[in-house]
Amino acid sequence: MKRKQFLHRVGLGTGALALSPWLTSCLTFSDDELQGSFRNRLPFPGQITDPSFNLSASSAEIEIPESLSLAAFQFNNSVPGPTIRHVKGQELNIQFTNNIGQESIIHWHGLIVPPEMDGHPKDAISGGAYDYEFSLNQRAGTYWYHPHPHRITGEQVYRGLAGFFIIEDDEEKALNLPSGNYEIPLVIQDRRVSDSGQIIYNPSMPERMMTGFLGDTILVNGAPSPYHEVEPGVYRLRVLNGSNARIYNVAFQDDLSFMVIGTDGGLLPEAIETNELLMAPGERADILVDFSGLKKNSIHLISKPFDVPSGGGMMGMQNMMGSSGPEQGTGFDLMEFRIDGESKQESVDLPGQLSESTFPEASSADRTRPIRLDMQMMNGHTINGRQFEMERVDERVEQGSTEIWEFINNSNVPHPMHVHAVQFKVLDRSGNRGLTPTETGWKDTVLVMPGETVRVIMSFNAPKGLYVFHCHNLEHEDNGMMANLEII
Numbered sequence: 178m179k180r181k182q183f184l185h186r187v188g189l190g191t192g193a194l195a196l197s198p199w200l201t202s203c204l205t206f207s208d209d210e211l212q213g214s215f216r217n218r219l220p221f222p223g224q225i226t227d228p229s230f231n232l233s234a235s236s237a238e239i240e241i242p243e244s245l246s247l248a249a250f251q252f253n254n255s256v257p258g259p260t261i262r263h264v265k266g267q268e269l270n271i272q273f274t275n276n277i278g279q280e281s282i283i284h285w286h287g288l289i290v291p292p293e294m295d296g297h298p299k300d301a302i303s304g305g306a307y308d309y310e311f312s313l314n315q316r317a318g319t320y321w322y323h324p325h326p327h328r329i330t331g332e333q334v335y336r337g338l339a340g341f342f343i344i345e346d347d348e349e350k351a352l353n354l355p356s357g358n359y360e361i362p363l364v365i366q367d368r369r370v371s372d373s374g375q376i377i378y379n380p381s382m383p384e385r386m387m388t389g390f391l392g393d394t395i396l397v398n399g400a401p402s403p404y405h406e407v408e409p410g411v412y413r414l415r416v417l418n419g420s421n422a423r424i425y426n427v428a429f430q431d432d433l434s435f436m437v438i439g440t441d442g443g444l445l446p447e448a449i450e451t452n453e454l455l456m457a458p459g460e461r462a463d464i465l466v467d468f469s470g471l472k473k474n475s476i477h478l479i480s481k482p483f484d485v486p487s488g489g490g491m492m493g494m495q496n497m498m499g500s501s502g503p504e505q506g507t508g509f510d511l512m513e514f515r516i517d518g519e520s521k522q523e524s525v526d527l528p529g530q531l532s533e534s535t536f537p538e539a540s541s542a543d544r545t546r547p548i549r550l551d552m553q554m555m556n557g558h559t560i561n562g563r564q565f566e567m568e569r570v571d572e573r574v575e576q577g578s579t580e581i582w583e584f585i586n587n588s589n590v591p592h593p594m595h596v597h598a599v600q601f602k603v604l605d606r607s608g609n610r611g612l613t614p615t616e617t618g619w620k621d622t623v624l625v626m627p628g629e630t631v632r633v634i635m636s637f638n639a640p641k642g643l644y645v646f647h648c649h650n651l652e653h654e655d656n657g658m659m660a661n662l663e664i665i
């Protein structure tokens with residue numbers, strides 16, 4: 178098994194073999210291009226570990242390295258927002274205050290909380306405060322939070338309102354995964370920069386209806402062209418695709434392999450070694466990478482080029498739509514890791530089983546629900562032929578029931594589908610893409626490429642009431658690709 182190879186390299190101070198594969202990278206960068214192309218130290222958002230706290234959204238004109246400026250929305254004066262970090266079982270009291278001059282409400286993406294705590298767009302407030310009170314009754318994992326008002330979620334996330342929400346538990350602690358400086362949260366977001374250095378958000382009609390808003394500049398933790406200094410040891414990267422529309426095929430230069438250990442809903446049953454990982458907006462990946470034994474002192478995190486199937490009809494629509502950013506599927510650099518010094522880390526030893534999960538069996542499903550994702554010429558994308566209406570309940574599911582949802586993408590653009598109030602397991606995907614390493618674990622967001630049908634299974638155990646599910650391409654969501662889900 179390949180995991181063994183990785184473990185060899187992980188063993189520390191034991192004269193571990195350097196088995197880094199030096200295969201040819203799909204992307205080629207000349208050495209000149211590499212020199213100095215990453216100039217900005219990777220920033221880290223502050224942490225909130227207090228169970229009772231305020232999240233205050235405000236607006237400000239902020240400066241970003243490389244002489245960029247952003248008319249920002251910030252949580253607690255920070256872009257990205259502070260990382261909320263708590264243990265399973267914790268009860269939280271969060272006061273959200275809205276001073277951005279637009280209506281807003283916060284959603285805790287991936288958390289299973291009562292409906293009135295979930296940030297349904299109908300609960301948006303145009304000012305004042307909204308009090309959240311809920312407890313963390315779920316697995317350790319890399320979750321996140323962001324606003325959820327109807328039609329303006331894309332703009333608010335883009336301008337800075339998003340942060341990590343990390344839950345820890347005993348099962349995960351027992352693994353002794355790299356922590357402290359060896360645990361690095363990375364939120365990847367693409368932004369579009371005007372000639373004068375302004376980060377702008379002005380999706381055109383076709384962008385709202387078709388591709389979503391694709392940027393031309395990558396920010397990691399809010400900074401362009403970032404680098405981070407690491408020791409030659411094993412690091413845990415918690416990667417969040419916090420972009421509005423862009424999908425990344427996350428990889429390292431030279432095809433360096435890494436271990437995927439977790440995803441949206443926490444640890445995978447077993448670690449999976451890979452050298453690329455497709456991540457759509459909203460998805461998270463927890464990975465371990467070994468920086469020891471490399472033959473150079475710098476390695477780039479990149480997004481490898483990937484294919485977007487055309488899905489029939491309207492070929493090349495993406496190109497015609499005049500998006501100024503590189504189109505979906507283009508490869509580019511994300512950031513640089515600079516490797517220096519000696520590792521003071523204790524050895525990292527992964528057991529064969531990372532975590533215990535009982536996924537529902539397909540045969541246990543009470544019903545199968547087709548969820549058709551279509552394109553309508555005048556409206557843009559629809560779910561089962563309709564666009565979002567605040568008051569209309571689209572799907573009613575019984576509390577305690579287990580259902581298979583079949584996401585059928587009849588359009589020619591990718592849709593990362595996200596369901597609130599559950600974590601699901603991906604059963605299968607039509608076509609030849611198969612399941613990705615993260616899809617062996619608990620998910621709340623799944624990428625459905627054009628022409629694909631993806632089946633997921635989930636049990637609805639959240640409190641009764643109204644939630645939503647939607648496409649996490651935020652322009653699609655804002656343009657109505659969302660539906661009400663009621664647990665009855």
Ligand code: C2O
Nearest residue numbers: 284286325459595
């Ligand atoms: Cu991250 Cu309903 O969204």
Ligand code: CU
Nearest residue numbers: 285286287597
């Ligand atoms: Cu969500």
Ligand code: CU
Nearest residue numbers: 592648650653
């Ligand atoms: Cu979509």
